[in-house]
Amino acid sequence: MKVEPMALGRNTAPHPVFRQVVAAVRQKKLLRPDDRVLVAVSGGPDSVCLVLVLHELRQRGVLPGLDLHIAHVNYSLRGEESEKDEAYVRDLGNTLSLPAHVERVHLVPRSGQALQSQARDARYAFFTRVRREHGLTAVATGHTADDQAETILMWLLRGSGTSGLAGIPAQRGDGVIRPLLGVTREQVLDYLASRGVAYRTDASNAARVYRRNRIRHEIVPLLRTFNPRIVQGLARAAEILAADAALLDDLERERWKAVVKDVASGRVVLQGERLAQEPLGLQRRLIRRALSVVHGSAVGLTFRHVSDVLARVVGARHGAKLDLPGGIVVERDGALTTVGRSGVGGRASAGANWATGVSLSVPGAVRLGEEGPRLLALEGGEPVKGRADGRSVLVVDADRLGGPLTVRNWRPGDWFCPSGMKGHRKKLQDFFVDQKIPRTRRAEVPLAVAPAGIVWVVGYRGDERFLAGQATTRVVTLKLEKED
Template sequence: MKLEQHILRMLTGPCRVSEGAGIVVAVSGGPDSMALLHLLATVSKPLQLQLTVVWLDHKLRPLETPQEKETVALAAEKLNIPFLPRQADVAAFAQAQHFSIEHAARELRYALLREVARDCGAELIAVGHTADDQAEEVLLRLLRGSGRKGLAGMNMRSGGDLIRPLLRTGKHELLDWLARHDIAYCFDSSNNDRKFLRNRVRHELLPFLREHFEPGIRNSLLKTADSLAADEELLEELTAKAAQQVLEEEGNGEADAFPKLRLLREPFRTLPLALQRRVIELLLWRIGSKANYEQILLVMEAALSGRNQSELHLSQGLRVGVFAKWLEFSYPAGRKAWRGRLLALTQHGL
């Protein structure tokens, strides 16, 4: 099957792109994103897609970005697609938020892409993640101790507006396609910088595994991600149903800056372990807290065997009051660190 036909199937299938959709295309100038741009342009007529190209200067590589900008701008002009260059000071943002450069770049990039999408009325944002990126991501998440959901990798469509049409296409296929069509692209020197964990996985760990353990390691990782992703769909449905049975919310919704959530202990105890963990993760996300592994275990222990009228102190001022019939999650002093016990604790519980 030709690559163009494959991408068309991915768009109308897993990416769920409707005819006439507006798509903001994130193009860095590298081979993956340049292939994405030209492939989308090729299949845009049958789907009547409305494309907009966005190029972002992260202000990290001043010697390389002018060439990248020119390459993307010329391609957009040739394809008759609007070109919108943007800038973001990633280093300053990383320092202010205490993020890594990778984390800061990702946060700013997606925020800017969504801002552009809103401004031009586009429903979707297309990024150039490939099958190779998926394999790397699964390994990265494994190294960081991710659970089943994390090991399912990236989705073809996620967040409601983000699509990854190249996620089942290998980088070598894209490079061959670019060469056959004489399409220029740039090389990002930061992709070889071993201080970034992803680059060490790409250039050291994966080649080592391929040579010494499993020649088909990439395909093995992709199969694992696909299998776990299918399981995730069912588990997410079961988690949503379980949450309706064991979670209660107090407050006035959006009108209440810090609503309270209750976790009903008795029905929670009857849930399977996998659903217990997922319900707590969902609860913490819903109330705006971090849902890390240690906090999930603390809440589980409190729900299953916690002493009545005790409490947990979680991050950013989140308090968990432990009562006979429920756990109550609230921000008594707002979302900020503070010391002290919950006010009027003995007025609750039985």
């Protein structure tokens, strides 16, 4: 499928989609002149529309100097059709005189993780790597108002709160932007038709076996019988809720400082009386935050878990205790509520053995053993060009960490995305085998861990997701320092 150069001429009048994207870029400050943007292009209508509109922004002088690159991932899941998708994207890049970066990824089904989730992890790891290696400032994806509406309905069916119902953000902290988020799929198709541009079609998008596809093909058409502009209505609701969620996030951070007594050694100590004085909505948020800090992320934490903590521990008498999945233990000790892990003493000091989990402040340091080296966390540092070896120094993007750092040893089920492996997940146990680390010494290997995941297998390899790049604005340098 060829893209004809004449179909992309600059003599055509601006399309409503073009004007809408211009307004979004200016209002939300998504892009500036001379920005260098990696555009994710699958070959489907949304992503093709995105790269053409951004190209048109440069042609018409709205964003002079805008430097565009194309990125495409071929998973080879649809045989010849996947090859045609790749060929189309390469041809599109040639037509627009844009560099195209293509990655081939072989996905292996894993227990507990859907293939679509694996594909997403690999895709964004590839985008991060290309962006860092070429000094690009942002990654643009083709999410539309229809994607937003479907996402909100998915979260609504799960009983989500404001954070989920806020939907897809137009701009993320890691540089991902969605310029088409206010544009409907119908408008996208009209834009492409007006330019005479063909696109690729993925037949799997029509398969009703996926929940999102069922929402797209069954629920949304039904809702249109009640409101023909349901997509725009849901997108507007998401924008309203996103602003409300941001306000609540700010309030949560402020009250966290007042309610938390201590965060150290893989535990969080809350002042129960102060917590009980907060409005119920903030109580839930603060408990969820405490659980996330100890658990490492919010994955697997439910509304029921939070409600049980409030009812059976915070609102109970002295000595109340609750065991939660993932080895989390919540206990009431007088006026204090402690969230920790089973086997870790609630009153352990910050100088406890790092194997049980020790807080690593920024700036700060942790001693790895009585006579071992120190692990330093320093503010600032120059982003690493190319690949970091991850043995003695690792430079990471502070905004990707998701919260405070801790140092601990490995636990069953631990995984990370080793740098140099194109974003693929690897179980830590398998990594130890590859590195020929004896079973008896594996518990001695320290891990620098953030709420978003394992950042560094200290002395061996960093995680691809957290490495600093040219677009990084806040840097943390992790460094092993040996005593002379």
